[in-house]
Amino acid sequence: MKTPRHSRTTDQILDEQHARHDRVSMLAHDARSALADILGGLSLFPDASLDPQTHQQLERIQSASEYLARLLELGLDISIPHYRAGADYPLRLFDFLTALERRWRGAAEAAGMEFHLAVAPDVPAILGIDALALERILANVISNAIAYAGSVPIHILFEMRSATGLRVYMRDAGPGFAPDNLATLFDRGQRGAQAHLRQGDGLGLFIARTLTHQLGGDITARNRSGGGAEIRLDVPLSTARPTRRLAHRHDDITLPDLTNCRVLVADDSLTNQAVLEKMLSAFGARIETQSDGIGALTALLEAPFDLAVLDIDMPGESGLGVIAALRDSGRDWADLPIIACTGFVLRPDHEAIMAAGADAILTKPINGMLPLACAINKALAAKPAFCKARRGAQDLLFSALQQRAEEPESKTLALYIIADLKMIARAMMHSWQQVDTADIQRQCHKLIAVAGAVGETALSTQARALHCAIEQETQDDIHERVREAPDRTDSLIHQITSQFSIKEYILP
The missing domain is CATH 3.30.565.10 (Histidine kinase-like ATPase, C-terminal domain)
Known part of the structure; x- marks a missing residue:
C-alpha cells in the first residue's frame, strides 16, 4: 500500500x-x-x-x-x-x-x-x-x-x-x-x-x-x-503604517477644547513649531511662538497664557529654567498648565522634568494628534483651579447674546450664526458625497470657529474629532461622524432660534 x-x-x-x-x-x-x-x-x-x-x-x-x-x-x-x-x-x-x-x-x-x-x-x-x-x-x-x-x-x-x-x-x-x-x-x-x-x-x-x-x-x-x-x-524595523490597533489605547480620549485659549509654543525647531501650531489650532487655540528660552520666559512673564508647550532643550535658557522662573515669579498666572516637549525617553529624565514643575510630558517626535491630546488633558487636569478661573473670565459670545436677546443687533448676529451653521452642514454632506475629505476638514475648521464662538463646546469638540478622524479612522467611522455633525448643528440652530424667537432663517 x-x-x-x-x-x-x-x-x-x-x-x-x-x-x-x-x-x-x-x-x-x-x-x-x-x-x-x-x-x-x-x-x-x-x-x-x-x-x-x-x-x-x-x-x-x-x-x-x-x-x-x-x-x-x-x-x-x-x-x-x-x-x-x-x-x-x-x-x-x-x-x-x-x-x-x-x-x-x-x-x-x-x-x-x-x-x-x-x-x-x-x-x-x-x-x-x-x-x-x-x-x-x-x-x-x-x-x-x-x-x-x-x-x-x-x-x-x-x-x-x-x-x-x-x-x-x-x-x-x-x-x-x-x-x-x-x-x-x-x-x-x-x-x-x-x-x-x-x-x-x-x-x-x-x-x-x-x-x-x-x-x-x-x-x-x-x-x-x-x-x-x-x-x-x-x-x-517595519515601515508599514501602524494599524488601528495602535489607537485602541486612546479610544476613550476626549479631544480637548481650547477655544479662545492663549497657548505659548516655545521650540527652537521651526518644524516643531509649525506642527504644534497646526495641531493646537485644530483644538481652537490662539498660538504664540518663541524660538528660545529667554523669549519664552519674557512672553510668559509679560502677559497671561492658558497653556504653555515648552521644549526642554532650548538655546539661551532651558525649558526647565523657564518653568522654574515662571513658577517663582509670583504672577497671577504662574500656575498655568505646562507641557514639557522633549526627546528624552528615559524615566529618570521624565521624573526630573515633572519635579521641575511640568504638568505633562510630550515625547518627540510627535506622532499625531492623540498623544498631544493626552498631554493637554493631563496638564489641564493637573490644574483644575487655574482652568476654572480662566474659563470664568472668558466672555463667550453666546452668553453675551443671551443677555441682550431683545436687542436688534444681537438678533441679526444670531441670524448670521444660523446661516453659517446651515451652510457648513450642507457643504459637509456634499463633500462627503463627493469623497472630498480635504473640504470636510475645511468645513470642520469653520464649524470649530462658529460653534466655539457661541460656546457650544460639544459641537466644537465633535468637529475636532471629525477633523482628526479623516486621517486616522476607517471610512465607516468617518461616515458615522459626518452623519452626527448635522444633527448637532440642527440642535444648536434650534437652540438659537428658540432663544431669539426666530421663526425663519432669513437675514434682514
Missing part, C-alpha cells in the same frame, strides 16, 4: 515534535528566569515599610510579573491550536524602556552592579518591531551579564543603524568572553568558562540568537579593546 502523497513521514513528524519541544523548552527557560526575578525581589524586602530599596524591588517584581504574563500568553499561542495572541507590536519606546529599567536595575544593583540605559535622540518614540521578542532578547543578554560579568557597570545603548534599522549595544567592563568560546557563544548549551559556578542549561544566548534571526536581524559578540564584553544587536 502506497503512502499518500501529502501524508507526513515519521521523520517529518519527529522533526516537528523536536521543533515544538525546542520552542517549549526555550519558553520555559525564559519563564523560569522571570519567576526567579520575582522570587529574588521578594527575598530582598527588609520589612513592610516602603523605603527606596523596597520600592525599587517592588517595581522589579511588578515588571517581571508583567513579562511572565506575556510569556504565558505566548505559551498559549504555541500550545493550543488556533490560539493567536498576536505579536506585541508596535513598540512604544518610553513604556518599553521604563519596564526594562524597572526590571533590571534592581537585579543589577542586588548583584553589586550599576545599570545604565541610554537612547540616541534619533530613535523614534514608536518602533515597528515585536516588543516581546525584543524584550526576550535583551532579558537573556542582560541576565547573562549579571551572572558572569562581576561587580561592574552594565550599559545599554539604543540607536538607529539606519532609517529602518535599530541597533542596541550591551556592554560591561567585566572579564569578557573566553576567546575560545566566541565562535560558539550563541550555540545551544554553551555556558562559558565559569559555568561550573552557576546552575543553568546554556539556553540564554541561544534563545537571543534564535529570536533575533526570527526578527530578520543579527546578533554578534566581541571583547572590547579597553576590556569587557560587548554584544551588538541589529534588527530591522
